[in-house]
Amino acid sequence: MRKIRTYNQVDPAAGRELLDQVLAQHKRLAERLASVGSVVAVMSGKGGVGKSALTANLAAALASAGFRVGALDADLNGPSLARMLGASRGRLVDRADGVEPARGAASVSVVSMELLQADEDAPLRWNASTGHGFVWQSAAETGALREFLSDVIWGELDFLLIDVPPGVDKVSRLLELLTPGRTLLVSTTSEMSRRIVARSARFAREAGLPNVSLVVNMSEHVCESCGHHSPLYASDGAEALARDTGLDVWARIPFEAALAESTDHGTPWVLASPNAPASVAIRSIAERLADERNAARAARAEAR
Amino acid sequence: MKFLCIPCDHVMDFAERQLPGDGTLAAVFACPSCGREIAMLTNPMETQLVSSLGVKIGGREVPEQPLELVRSGLADGREDVFAEPMAAADESASALAGADARVSWTPDALERLDKVPRFVRGMVKRIYTDYAKEHGVRSVTVEVMDRARSDLGLEGM
Numbered sequence: 001m002r003k004i005r006t007y008n009q010v011d012p013a014a015g016r017e018l019l020d021q022v023l024a025q026h027k028r029l030a031e032r033l034a035s036v037g038s039v040v041a042v043m044s045g046k047g048g049v050g051k052s053a054l055t056a057n058l059a060a061a062l063a064s065a066g067f068r069v070g071a072l073d074a075d076l077n078g079p080s081l082a083r084m085l086g087a088s089r090g091r092l093v094d095r096a097d098g099v100e101p102a103r104g105a106a107s108v109s110v111v112s113m114e115l116l117q118a119d120e121d122a123p124l125r126w127n128a129s130t131g132h133g134f135v136w137q138s139a140a141e142t143g144a145l146r147e148f149l150s151d152v153i154w155g156e157l158d159f160l161l162i163d164v165p166p167g168v169d170k171v172s173r174l175l176e177l178l179t180p181g182r183t184l185l186v187s188t189t190s191e192m193s194r195r196i197v198a199r200s201a202r203f204a205r206e207a208g209l210p211n212v213s214l215v216v217n218m219s220e221h222v223c224e225s226c227g228h229h230s231p232l233y234a235s236d237g238a239e240a241l242a243r244d245t246g247l248d249v250w251a252r253i254p255f256e257a258a259l260a261e262s263t264d265h266g267t268p269w270v271l272a273s274p275n276a277p278a279s280v281a282i283r284s285i286a287e288r289l290a291d292e293r294n295a296a297r298a299a300r301a302e303a304r
Numbered sequence: 305m306k307f308l309c310i311p312c313d314h315v316m317d318f319a320e321r322q323l324p325g326d327g328t329l330a331a332v333f334a335c336p337s338c339g340r341e342i343a344m345l346t347n348p349m350e351t352q353l354v355s356s357l358g359v360k361i362g363g364r365e366v367p368e369q370p371l372e373l374v375r376s377g378l379a380d381g382r383e384d385v386f387a388e389p390m391a392a393a394d395e396s397a398s399a400l401a402g403a404d405a406r407v408s409w410t411p412d413a414l415e416r417l418d419k420v421p422r423f424v425r426g427m428v429k430r431i432y433t434d435y436a437k438e439h440g441v442r443s444v445t446v447e448v449m450d451r452a453r454s455d456l457g458l459e460g461m
Contacts, residue, residue, distance in 0.1 A: 005313065007306060014315035015306035017363040025358060025368070094386040094426040098370045116374060118382045125379035130327055130348035139356035143373045146358070151370040 029150035029177060032098075036070070036157045038293050041180035043164035043171055045200030046193050049186045050217040053263045054253070054282065055163040056084035056105075060268035061279075061286035063106035067158040067293075070101065072148055073112030074174060075165035076141050077124050082112035086266030090115055098153040105268050111152050113144070142173045149177060158293060168203050175207060182292065183212045184285070185247065187238050189219055194237030201245040211292075214242055215285065219252035222277050229254070250288055253281040305361075307342065309335035316342065318362035327351055331361045365456040366434065369427045381423030388426065407436045409444045416446055431458070 033039070042055045055071060063069040073081035082088050082102060087110050090102025101109040114120060126133075126140055154160060162180065164171055174180075183204060187197040197214075204212045216238040221230050232255060242249050256278045259269040270279040307316040316333035319341065323329055327348030334341045344361075346354070354361060358373045375381065409417065413432075420428050435452040436444050452458065 002310070004310060005308060010306055010308060010315050017318065018305060018359050018361065021359040021364065021368075022357070028368075091387045092385055093389055095370070095389060096430060099386065116378060116382055116385055118380045122380055126377045127379050128327075128348075128352050130352050132349040132352075135349055136353040136356040139353060140373070140377055143356055143358045144377075147371045147374055151372075 032150045036160045038181045039160045041162045041183045044186040046196040047166035051186050052080045057268045057270045057282045059108045059161050060106045061270045061283050063108045070109040070154045070157045070160040072162045076113045079112040079114035082114045084263045085110050098151045100153050184215050186215045189233045189236050189238045191237045194241045213248045213250040216252040218255040222254045251281045251285045307333045312337040321362050375424045383422040407433050412446045413444045
């Protein structure tokens with residue numbers, strides 16, 4: 001048999017153009033994120049638990065407290081963040097060094113696939129002269145997410161909140177690009193939610209994600225007339241989730257129909273009704289994030 | 305990815321890339337020692353996979369543009385999503401071209417630029433303008449656009 005030199009035996013500099021392009025992409029991403037104080041991922045693994053509404057309200061709460069906030073909708077196939085922040089037809093200013101994000105409620109910078117699609121209700125479709133989407137679609141979506149992170153002029157931000165779509169595979173895509181400084185794992189109190197979010201908690205642990213905490217959304221119903229609190233489910237799956245995973249519960253956000261109504265129409269509930277129980281709970285998360293950010297700043301200043 | 309000329313035991317150099325427009329790609333590599341050329345032909349699925357990574361076989365002639373993958377890949381891009389800095393009210397080709405005073409555009413070139421979908425027009429205009437600047441051209445004509453397309457390997461621009 002002829003002896004043909006292997007890939008690693010020939011000149012290492014040869015054939016590097018693809019690798020060099022990938023490395024350049026990573027460099028650009030790192031440079032863009034260098035001006036972001038804290039990246040906060042809002043994820044769950046389960047759909048329908050209110051991740052996007054929490055992200056929009058949390059972004060608005062932080063921004064109205066004086067922080068510079070960006071919100072990235074990583075849900076490319078079911079985007080909603082721009083709409084929830086009142087920027088659904090917002091525009092992106094096209095510059096040579098990137099695009100400026102749209103501005104949403106409380107001046108939150110927002111980027112979402114929804115902004116880029118002509119038809120708001122159309123499914124995400126890519127130009128392709130071939131089928132076999134299973135081969136390349138995941139790469140295209142990871143690439144789109146990378147561009148949202150690296151090609152958007154986020155500027156100096158205190159917080160970049162990322163609304164991560166359901167599915168552990170989607171979290172993996174994000175982790176290929178960055179490691180969030182804080183991850184909020186959202187669950188409801190239902191048993192089904194407990195089961196699915198437990199998988200995500202395990203994934204986060206195995207992936208070595210730092211600073212993961214739980215947020216219990218729709219923890220109970222609060223009557224808007226009399227203020228009576230009543231549970232939504234017979235058992236508290238979130239309590240069991242916290243016990244089994246050992247994760248801190250950062251907040252329990254009560255269900256309020258008006259929160260969804262207001263946020264779906266582009267006005268985050270924390271702005272529309274700042275003293276409502278759900279708004280108070282969301283603001284408590286914002287305060288913890290702010291404390292964390294201030295502590296990190298102080299530690300950095302002391303180290304200098 | 306490397307191509308080795310077995311008789312010469314030399315790594316072949318990238319020579320040329322062709323996109324015939326049917327979703328396939330031809331990349332030509334040549335041996336620097338004996339001059340033998342080979343063409344790597346990829347089917348539409350393979351071509352799509354590589355382009356989905358945001359990389360170009362053989363390297364890039366122009367720097368990666370902001371949101372290039374999204375702009376070139378999205379099937380139903382929103383026409384009016386991108387605004388020019390300080391000129392959001394008028395995104396006609398004339399307004400876009402007027403944004404860089406160092407390079408002017410002839411009416412014919414503007415007419416052709418106007419045919420580019422607005423979703424990618426800003427990006428395309430920047431590529432031609434940068435090409436003109438790099439080549440010391442003060443006015444972008446249809447001929448300059450043709451030359452840029454050929455030199456930069458731009459398809460459909």
